[in-house]
Amino acid sequence: MGFKAKQLCKLALGPVLLFMSVSAMAAGGEASSINMTPGVTELGREVYDLHMIILWICVAIGVAVFGVMFYSIIFHRKSRGVIPATFHESTTVEIAWTVVPFFILIAMAVPATTTLLTLYDTDNSELDILITGYQWKWKYEYLNEEGENVSFFSNLRTPQAEIYNDEAKGEYYLLEVDEPLVLPVDTKVRFLVTANDVIHSWWVPALAVKRDAIPGFINETWARPTEQGIYRGQCSELCGKSHGFMPIVVNVVSKEEYGEWIAAKQSEATEVKQLTSQDFTLDELMVRGESVYDTSCLACHGANGEGGVGNAIAGSAVATGDINAHLEIGINGVPGTSMQAFGGQLSDVDMAAVITYQRNAFGNNMGDSLQPVDVYNYKER
Amino acid sequence: MGDHHHGPAKGLSRWLFTTNHKDIGTMYLWFSFSMFLLGGFFAMIIRAELFQPGMQLIEPAFFNQMTTLHGLIMVFGAIMPSFVGLANWLIPLMIGAPDMALPRMNNWSFWILPPAFLLLASTLFMEGGAPAAGWTFYAPLSTTYAGPSVTYFIFCIHVLGLSSIMGSINIIATVMNMRAPGMTYMKMPLFVWTWLITAFLLVAVMPVLAGAVTMMLMDVHFGTSFFSAAGGGDPVLFQHIFWFFGHPEVYIIILPAFGVVSQIIPAFSRKPLFGYDSMVYATASIAFLSFIVWAHHMYTVGMPVAGELFFMYATMLIAVPTGVKVFNWISTMWRGALSFETPMLFSIGFIILFTIGGFTGLMLSIAPADFQYHDSYFVVAHFHYVMVAGAVFSMTAAIYFWLPKWCGRMYNETMGKTHFWISFIGFNLAFFPQHFVGLAGMPRRIPDYALQFADFNMMSSIGAFIYGASQILFLYNVIATIVAGDPVSDEKVWDGAEGLEWTLPTPVPYHTFETPPLVK
Numbered sequence: 095m096g097f098k099a100k101q102l103c104k105l106a107l108g109p110v111l112l113f114m115s116v117s118a119m120a121a122g123g124e125a126s127s128i129n130m131t132p133g134v135t136e137l138g139r140e141v142y143d144l145h146m147i148i149l150w151i152c153v154a155i156g157v158a159v160f161g162v163m164f165y166s167i168i169f170h171r172k173s174r175g176v177i178p179a180t181f182h183e184s185t186t187v188e189i190a191w192t193v194v195p196f197f198i199l200i201a202m203a204v205p206a207t208t209t210l211l212t213l214y215d216t217d218n219s220e221l222d223i224l225i226t227g228y229q230w231k232w233k234y235e236y237l238n239e240e241g242e243n244v245s246f247f248s249n250l251r252t253p254q255a256e257i258y259n260d261e262a263k264g265e266y267y268l269l270e271v272d273e274p275l276v277l278p279v280d281t282k283v284r285f286l287v288t289a290n291d292v293i294h295s296w297w298v299p300a301l302a303v304k305r306d307a308i309p310g311f312i313n314e315t316w317a318r319p320t321e322q323g324i325y326r327g328q329c330s331e332l333c334g335k336s337h338g339f340m341p342i343v344v345n346v347v348s349k350e351e352y353g354e355w356i357a358a359k360q361s362e363a364t365e366v367k368q369l370t371s372q373d374f375t376l377d378e379l380m381v382r383g384e385s386v387y388d389t390s391c392l393a394c395h396g397a398n399g400e401g402g403v404g405n406a407i408a409g410s411a412v413a414t415g416d417i418n419a420h421l422e423i424g425i426n427g428v429p430g431t432s433m434q435a436f437g438g439q440l441s442d443v444d445m446a447a448v449i450t451y452q453r454n455a456f457g458n459n460m461g462d463s464l465q466p467v468d469v470y471n472y473k474e475r
Numbered sequence: 476m477g478d479h480h481h482g483p484a485k486g487l488s489r490w491l492f493t494t495n496h497k498d499i500g501t502m503y504l505w506f507s508f509s510m511f512l513l514g515g516f517f518a519m520i521i522r523a524e525l526f527q528p529g530m531q532l533i534e535p536a537f538f539n540q541m542t543t544l545h546g547l548i549m550v551f552g553a554i555m556p557s558f559v560g561l562a563n564w565l566i567p568l569m570i571g572a573p574d575m576a577l578p579r580m581n582n583w584s585f586w587i588l589p590p591a592f593l594l595l596a597s598t599l600f601m602e603g604g605a606p607a608a609g610w611t612f613y614a615p616l617s618t619t620y621a622g623p624s625v626t627y628f629i630f631c632i633h634v635l636g637l638s639s640i641m642g643s644i645n646i647i648a649t650v651m652n653m654r655a656p657g658m659t660y661m662k663m664p665l666f667v668w669t670w671l672i673t674a675f676l677l678v679a680v681m682p683v684l685a686g687a688v689t690m691m692l693m694d695v696h697f698g699t700s701f702f703s704a705a706g707g708g709d710p711v712l713f714q715h716i717f718w719f720f721g722h723p724e725v726y727i728i729i730l731p732a733f734g735v736v737s738q739i740i741p742a743f744s745r746k747p748l749f750g751y752d753s754m755v756y757a758t759a760s761i762a763f764l765s766f767i768v769w770a771h772h773m774y775t776v777g778m779p780v781a782g783e784l785f786f787m788y789a790t791m792l793i794a795v796p797t798g799v800k801v802f803n804w805i806s807t808m809w810r811g812a813l814s815f816e817t818p819m820l821f822s823i824g825f826i827i828l829f830t831i832g833g834f835t836g837l838m839l840s841i842a843p844a845d846f847q848y849h850d851s852y853f854v855v856a857h858f859h860y861v862m863v864a865g866a867v868f869s870m871t872a873a874i875y876f877w878l879p880k881w882c883g884r885m886y887n888e889t890m891g892k893t894h895f896w897i898s899f900i901g902f903n904l905a906f907f908p909q910h911f912v913g914l915a916g917m918p919r920r921i922p923d924y925a926l927q928f929a930d931f932n933m934m935s936s937i938g939a940f941i942y943g944a945s946q947i948l949f950l951y952n953v954i955a956t957i958v959a960g961d962p963v964s965d966e967k968v969w970d971g972a973e974g975l976e977w978t979l980p981t982p983v984p985y986h987t988f989e990t991p992p993l994v995k
Binding site: 126127128129130131140141144145148149152155156159160162163166167170171172173176177178179180181182183184187188191192195196199202203206207209210211212213214229256257258259263265266267268269291292293295297299302303304305306308309310311313314326327328329330331332333334335336337338339403432 | 751776795806831841927
């Protein structure tokens with residue numbers, strides 16, 4: 095009997111020890127691989143504490159309930175020659191285990207309510223950022239005065255070769271982007287979240303932010319990161335084929351660094367505008383076009399223009415036909431298919447480059463090209 | 476008189492035209508088991524792809540079709556019809572009725588199911604592939620952005636909604652009108668009670684689902700914009716309608732499972748069920764609450780804070796009646812004379828694992844924390860604890876418990892126990908680590924993942940393969956029992972079993988209770 099009781103204790107202790115080690119690891123503030131991260135915001139730590147409190151209450155109830163059950167399993171066996179009791183109701187007991195849990199729930203509801211109210215308090219933000227989900231990338235627009243005109247797309251940077259196991263996977267496999275969102279530290283940032291096509295969801299665990307990005311609606315949420323660093327997240331609402339391939343990277347930097355970065359982004363935006371009026375050689379367009387193709391077209395049209403979800407580019411009627419018809423598809427997409435309208439996503443320079451590239455790569459040899467100004471004129475037409 | 480006591484017809488027509496509740500129950504059970512294997516096969520494909528990071532076996536688009544079909548087939552094709560099959564077999568036997576109240580409709584409710592699922596499975600071979608928007612098929616991914624197969628999927632949902640509604644009406648009519656003299660409501664076995672309440676839930680919410688898919692059909696083909704913001708519609712409206720169906724739906728799945736466990740635990744504890752009355756009230760309370768908690772599936776859509784608070788409080792309340800049930804089961808075992816045959820093992824497994832699923836459910840109800848859990852693998856772990864270890868374990872327990880009674884042959888106990896332990900270990904290995912990866916930030920429904928999730932995913936896949944393989948053992952055991960199991964002739968089969976079905980001869984004759992028994 096003693097032996098079995100000891101075994102029982104061990105059984106009950108196992109999960110308790112596991113959870114203790116979990117909480118000990120996470121309390122160090124580092125991202126854990128088995129528990130929620132407290133993250134780098136005050137709200138995140140509140141959420142984490144709430145999560146741990148509820149978890150511990152559940153563990154305690156679990157130990158008690160399963161303890162009673164295992165006691166019964168071990169000691170109330172038919173094989174021990176037990177004569178079964180015949181009791182089968184007790185109003186007192188029923189009332190007790192209805193009322194006691196009710197009070198435990200109230201004890202849980204109080205901190206949950208406070209935290210939820212904090213989570214909803216988007217007032218007094220110092221920086222506003224519009225986040226738009228696209229199939230399958232994020233667009234960030236800085237809405238305050240000092241960030242005027244600063245907007246960019248953030249695409250997955252992991253190469254297809256890593257995804258399809260032709261190359262070794264990097265440290266941040268699937269959690270790396272070409273251009274991260276940059277935020278100043280110790281600043282209350284309000285995120286306005288929406289989507290262009292289907293529903294997405296913007297989730298960065300370290301910022302304790304998850305908000306659905308819904309076409310036609312603008313949701314609000316906020317974060318105030320208190321530590322500099324790079325924080326990674328992913329889209330968390332199924333949004334189609336490449337749902338698993340639209341990560342989020344947030345780079346939290348000092349306020350000075352942020353000031354420099356935003357100024358540089360602004361002058362870059364001005365430059366791109368100027369580039370529109372510039373002329374490019376075919377070679378220049380081809381080089382630029384290749385990199386645009388890799389980030390914006392390759393996922394559907396294939397690394398060698400062989401097609402996939404999208405039609406083939408190599409030898410296609412579009413890429414070897416009328417150049418304006420080709421541009422039309424690039425700008426406005428093909429309604430009712432997964433070919434999106436890229437007119438609002440690519441700059442005129444990039445659009446000109448990628449169309450030129452598609453007509454002169456993968457064995458296509460049209461020899462013609464577009465200049466940024468052609469794209470501009472086509473749009474203004 | 477003798478002429479009326481005929482046996483079943485011979486050949487295929489017996490099954491096609493049968494109005495016998497036992498035949499129809501059998502067909503439901505075999506059909507649901509074949510769907511369970513199909514949905515399980517899809518799960519194996521999913522877990523094989525997730526065995527390692529990187530895309531190895533299938534393409535992301537096909538992965539989405541697999542998760543979608545796995546969910547739809549398991550929920551609508553495996554779990555729901557299996558409990559309808561059990562209801563067909565057991566409700567008339569438990570209340571002392573000769574058959575279901577509406578036998579011809581009963582035949583039809585079953586026979587429209589196989590074509591509906593054939594249609595759904597056939598979409599895999601269509602251009603553009605099967606539906607790929609998840610079993611929750613949120614608009615506009617499932618409307619504007621869906622392939623042509625969505626139309627066939629909508630038709631399939633309509634047909635199986637029809638089947639469910641007819642099945643439920645039949646159960647309600649049977650329970651209300653065909654109870655044997657003396658069988659008052661508060662004397663009905665708990666399985667009958669839970670099914671009666673489930674049937675009301677089904678009648679209430681299946682039309683809502685039908686409404687949702689009809690609106691989708693209109694959006695896809697007739698130019699309406701119910702769910703398209705561009706036309707003045709609202710994508711979130713879809714989620715409200717879907718979950719107004721979807722939350723009661725999860726109780727539709729779990730309540731009959733509660734009923735099964737409430738029959739089996741007393742039998743192997745050799746002691747009456749503790750707190751029968753409170754079990755009935757708890758079931759009714761859960762059913763009522765299921766209608767006012769749907770938006771806890773949507774905490775992150777941007778509801779007003781007052782709405783969030785309402786749904787959070789209402790959801791937390793569900794813990795109370797659910798807790799009452801668990802406490803009652805354990806009190807039933809307390810100071811009983813327990814023995815651990817396979818049905819009891821699966822029922823105890825049910826209580827432990829369902830309770831863990833209940834705990835994570837309580838955690839998920841806490842809105843601010845749910846912002847982190849939502850749409851992560853933590854949710855996947857949670858609902859597999861309640862759906863698989865809850866519904867499927869109890870269903871397995873039910874088969875082991877009643878199969879000897881139905882066919883007069885005993886299953887192989889050693890094989891049954893082996894099945895339990897392999898299932899139990901495989902299941903936990905598959906789904907417990909998913910709590911960890913979910914908390915650590917892995918979203919659900921992704922075909923490939925970051926490297927820090929690799930170890931737990933491999934574990935999870937191995938567990939899933941073990942659990943999957945254990946079902947083959949189950950299939951073998953069931954067939955071997957029916958064909959060549961040791962004959963049983965005791966009316967009771969299990970010494971602790973109580974209820975009208977155990978007063979009948981073993982195996983149960985084709986026609987039973989033609990003269991109603993008198994219940995004291």
